[in-house]
Amino acid sequence: MKITIKDVARISGVSVGTVSKVINGKPVSEKIRSKVIETIHELNYKPNQHARSLITNKSYTIGLIVTNITNPFFGEIVSHIKEDLEQKGYNLLLGISRDQSSEEKVTIENFVSRHVDGLIIVPTRDGEHELEHIYKLRQQKIPFVFITSQYLGIRADCVMSDFTKGSYQLTSHLLDNENKEIYFLTDSKELLLSSKRIDGYRMAYMERGITYKENWIIETLPNFESAYKTTEGIINNQIPDAIMTINDVMAMGVIKCLKDNGIKVPEDVSVAGYDDLLFSSMFDPPLTTVKQPIEEMCKETVDILIKRLQGYDKEFNVHLYPSELIIRESTK
Amino acid sequence: MKITIKDVARISGVSVGTVSKVINGKPVSEKIRSKVIETIHELNYKPNQHARSLITNKSYTIGLIVTNITNPFFGEIVSHIKEDLEQKGYNLLLGISRDQSSEEKVTIENFVSRHVDGLIIVPTRDGEHELEHIYKLRQQKIPFVFITSQYLGIRADCVMSDFTKGSYQLTSHLLDNENKEIYFLTDSKELLLSSKRIDGYRMAYMERGITYKENWIIETLPNFESAYKTTEGIINNQIPDAIMTINDVMAMGVIKCLKDNGIKVPEDVSVAGYDDLLFSSMFDPPLTTVKQPIEEMCKETVDILIKRLQGYDKEFNVHLYPSELIIRESTK
């Protein structure tokens, strides 16, 4: 038998409305409050969230959509966001987009019909071209914030790290340590997360008056195998001083390929990644990389979202976090 | 302005009850069905899930509690379970226990008040001693199934791999390839996931009539750093033929320590892990390990849970999956 608010009211000898007030922390005389709280414990009463949500139109649930949870980088994001949300009394409904806009769309629609109060979204690779479902979100006044990257087609809150600066620092470090000819393996140049980093790469070269070739910048899929194959292609032609990638898993692919071909890292070729995964420090050699302040970024993301939920409706902002150059042993 | 079932009814010119039938796929004349569906699309009507859940007492939401989502092994589990659940029309509320029974308890209570239909739980390390909240779940008739491991204190559905056999196979492989003195780094021996594997380890030795020393089996925390430190302790005394661990991250810690001390893997010491993480094949050297059929296990877990949700109440079972020995280059 389910215990409802009516039972609590009856046994406490007060009205249903009064019990509701106690539950929601509204003013009630101290005598009655303690009496009600006592019976709540006694009966082990838990309010039915569906009934509450039906009236208040709040679910105290946030939808988080990540592209791929198998990558520990996103695992960390989920972990931190979950923790921050929990601390604020919100639950976390998880969505996985597999980096496809179509799945992002379906997930969002589902979440909306599930009445999430807000959304945190890691943008997909191909999402820029199909933003209808995001516009609809805005139109329905459901707050959302992007983390890690953003869609340029819509003004929105966004928390990301300063890719340009991170890339600039990394490239500078390489150039200043006798790596003049640096290949750069990126994702599609159309994507913000590529283009911003390419900007940083170029800046470092220009600032030093060193020339680079545009064909050193190579588009490829951002995974281990593609990085491996692309590296094979590069070393067939010539051995560069260094190879940079846009994430650590790619850097691992590069290193594996070099090793398999008898090329030493970092003696023959320096290799650098991006993200600073847990595994990157365990790798052989430990990876030089750029660390994004994920924990802080997640915290801010949640803070912004909660503020929006509370009605804050000032202009949308992009929050850029500085990232940190981590120098380990994969670069000379 | 929110579109409700009343609007659909009014515009379609039918009663609310009829629209409800259409939505829930109950028998309705074809003419009316198509008319109603048309207006549903026209108005872009989405049923309010809270109102539905309030009556049906179903939320079409499953709570999944993992110990730590930063480990890609669990990332994969979450990913697969999410996919299977989605396919069956269920949503996934995520919980993280940080391997602590107390947090598991809080999460479960929260999920219950959120009316999850069922739960999938990865047991914590210290959960065996405090099972009250699990008993309560049973008492409230909320179905749950364990994955990866189980609590012995309660009969329940459980999907796990055959650790004994996996360990046996791995140990056998080592013994049959000139590794006679095998150290085994495990988690607390009290834990099922340790004790089962130790059984397999011993079986392999006994079967071959080879003697091992009980002090080769060493308890430690199941992470990189602890494995590293423990390995330092071992090699200070003597260099064994091989070191086995209960997960791949630990094996990586062992290898790192050996390398740092100028000991070659596998030439001087063989090292083997367990889990076959994505990174294990990329590691240097690529890890010999045991792969659990995660994908199938997740599928079965979801299947069992759904069956329970549908009222199946036959005896609880432990489903043991065979695991696969993956021989790579970290063992001779």
Place this chain on the structure above:
DNA sequence: CAACAAAAATGAAACGTTTCATTTTTGGTC
């Protein structure tokens, strides 16, 4: 202790569905 304002408590409506007992429609048969 009467009068009154302020504070506290009440109880019914409302939220948006599903369910089910009741009514209406359909279509087959004589």
Place this chain on the structure above:
DNA sequence: GACCAAAAATGAAACGTTTCATTTTTGTTG
């Protein structure tokens, strides 16, 4: 076309809360 059973549609109650207009209690003042 009258009759009837079966099929379809209806409409009101119910789910467990919150909200808010109304009533009751409390406490202060002259």
